Amino acid sequence: xxxxxxxxxxxxxxxxxxxxxxxxxxxxxxxxxxxxxxxxxxxxxxxxxxxxxxxxxxxxxxxxxxxxxxxxxxxxxxxxxxxxxxxxxxxxxxxxxxxxxxxxxxxxxxxxx
Amino acid sequence: xxxxxxxxxxxxxxxxxxxxxxxxxxxxxxxxxxxxxxxxxxxxxxxxxxxxxxxxxxxxxxxxxxxxxxxxxxxxxxxxxxxxxxxxxxxxxxxxxxxxxxxxxxxxxxxxxx
Numbered sequence: 001x002x003x004x005x006x007x008x009x010x011x012x013x014x015x016x017x018x019x020x021x022x023x024x025x026x027x028x029x030x031x032x033x034x035x036x037x038x039x040x041x042x043x044x045x046x047x048x049x050x051x052x053x054x055x056x057x058x059x060x061x062x063x064x065x066x067x068x069x070x071x072x073x074x075x076x077x078x079x080x081x082x083x084x085x086x087x088x089x090x091x092x093x094x095x096x097x098x099x100x101x102x103x104x105x106x107x108x109x110x111x112x113x
Numbered sequence: 114x115x116x117x118x119x120x121x122x123x124x125x126x127x128x129x130x131x132x133x134x135x136x137x138x139x140x141x142x143x144x145x146x147x148x149x150x151x152x153x154x155x156x157x158x159x160x161x162x163x164x165x166x167x168x169x170x171x172x173x174x175x176x177x178x179x180x181x182x183x184x185x186x187x188x189x190x191x192x193x194x195x196x197x198x199x200x201x202x203x204x205x206x207x208x209x210x211x212x213x214x215x216x217x218x219x220x221x222x223x224x225x226x227x
Contacts (some may be wrong), residue, residue, distance in 0.1 A: 006156075032212065032213055034214075041219075042219060043117075043202065043217040043218055043219040043220055044157070044202065044204075044215075044217040045217075046214060046215070046216075049212060049214060051212055057212070059214075088154075090156050090157070092156075094213055099213045100145050100147075100162070100206055100208055100213050101147065101159055101162060102147075102159070102213070102215055103159060104149075104156035104157045104158070104159075105156050106155060106156050107154070107155065107156045109154065
């Protein structure tokens with residue numbers, strides 16, 4: 001069966017510091033991968049998606065970037081965090097016979113102070 | 114422009130009764146719809162989906178209804194249980210060619226009272 005991991009679970013970072021969040025998927029190959037952010041009281045906003053290694057599409061101009069160095073690894077980064085980057089970050093994957101259904105990881109709560 | 118709308122931020126239901134969660138969309142290109150359930154500080158869990166070629170899909174206590182002409186879908190939970198208390202997100206996708214991106218509503222908090 002497929003599983004998706006995210007770490008860390010919680011992160012508190014000062015403004016201006018760098019960020020690296022990691023997501024890995026097991027049990028599938030060549031998945032589509034997605035990064036979402038959920039701000040307080042809001043829905044899920046798609047930030048980036050990737051259909052293959054090195055292929056990244058950005059949905060929202062922002063202070064963040066994403067990379068996919070390996071087939072089942074997706075990384076969300078920032079060089080300098082802003083207060084507005086605080087939120088709950090979710091990684092998701094889809095693949096196999098059900099590309100239209102996304103499955104989410106446990107999420108990372110980021111607090112920028 | 115919010116393409117997927119969940120106009121009720123919250124809903125309270127008695128245990129054993131029916132919960133009806135509603136979702137409206139504006140993009141006529143959407144042809145695949147999903148419902149997710151989310152507990153606090155956890156990732157959303159996929160519940161049920163429906164393709165635009167159908168008007169109903171059922172899975173146990175969960176049934177999703179789609180009214181394409183009204184651009185409206187609903188999730189029925191019968192009977193409701195206290196463990197169903199969570200935020201429910203409606204999502205939509207325009208297939209094919211969208212890279213399977215999902216557009217989410219803002220969610221509805223369901224509380225099932227014992």
